[in-house]
Amino acid sequence: MLEQIKVGAVSYLNTRPLLYGIRxxxxxxxxxxxxxxxxxxIANMLMDGRIDIGLVPVAIIPKINNAQIISDFCIGAEGNVASVGLFSDVPVEEIEEVILDYQSRTSVNLARILLQQYWKLNPIFTPAGTDFIAQIKGTTAAIIIGDRALAHRNKTRYMYDLAGSWKAMTGLPFVFAAWVANKPLPDTFIEAFNSANALGMAEIDAVIKEINYPLYDVRTYFTQNISYRLTPEKLKGLDLFLEMLGKL
Ligand SMILES: C=C(O[C@@H]1C=C(C(=O)O)C=C[C@H]1O)C(=O)O
Structure with a gap:
């Protein structure tokens, strides 16, 4: 029997439509x-070869030998993404410290770019421990991503949406994660993988039916916040982000 191709996927709600099609x-x-x-x-697994394909934070693409984006689907946003934010009790100008979500590789770097170039601020950045969300207080803010971010909306006075802010600064959509392989794979497999991703998007009603999530409207999340197609505009946003990341 041929060895199985190991595929790593993000374990958040936003990946459910893609995984539905694959399953x-x-x-x-x-x-x-x-x-x-x-x-x-997932990023570490793709970097050290424990998996062959990963839905990885795009910020690590430059660190992967032979990295190839293998799919027309991604975790992106054309405007507000809802699940990636700078959460704060004070307005952004007053923030002195930003704790960076340990689960993220892209958004923490996006936050550094936006604070420097969009808001023109220079706070201290601190790596997060596991209980970092409880430390948001006064002038200490945090970047939170994924389901924990959806759950934390309305819990702080301010939530600056990082994809919305990126759009405001650059006029471009943003890509958080893409399907990346660390080795060449057969074309037939890549075609099947893409079709499976497409299937999940076409069956969005069935995907939503499987989910019981009371804290945010998942239909809005899957159809208006997350934008799954890796369009030429998104690739432009991705190129610009990687260029800015290289200069940080
Ligand atoms: C939009 C999101 O994108 C995620 C953000 C990532 C990051 O910051 O490294 C990585 C994968 C994406 O799934 C989210 O999870 O809320």
């Missing part, structure tokens, strides 16, 4: 082993 595809499921974890862990 529906029996032939694909015979060829892959699916591993779910938070983004920073």
């Amino acid at each position: 529906q595809s029996a032939i694909l499921m015979q060829q892959i082993e699916l591993i779910e974890d938070y983004p920073a862990n």
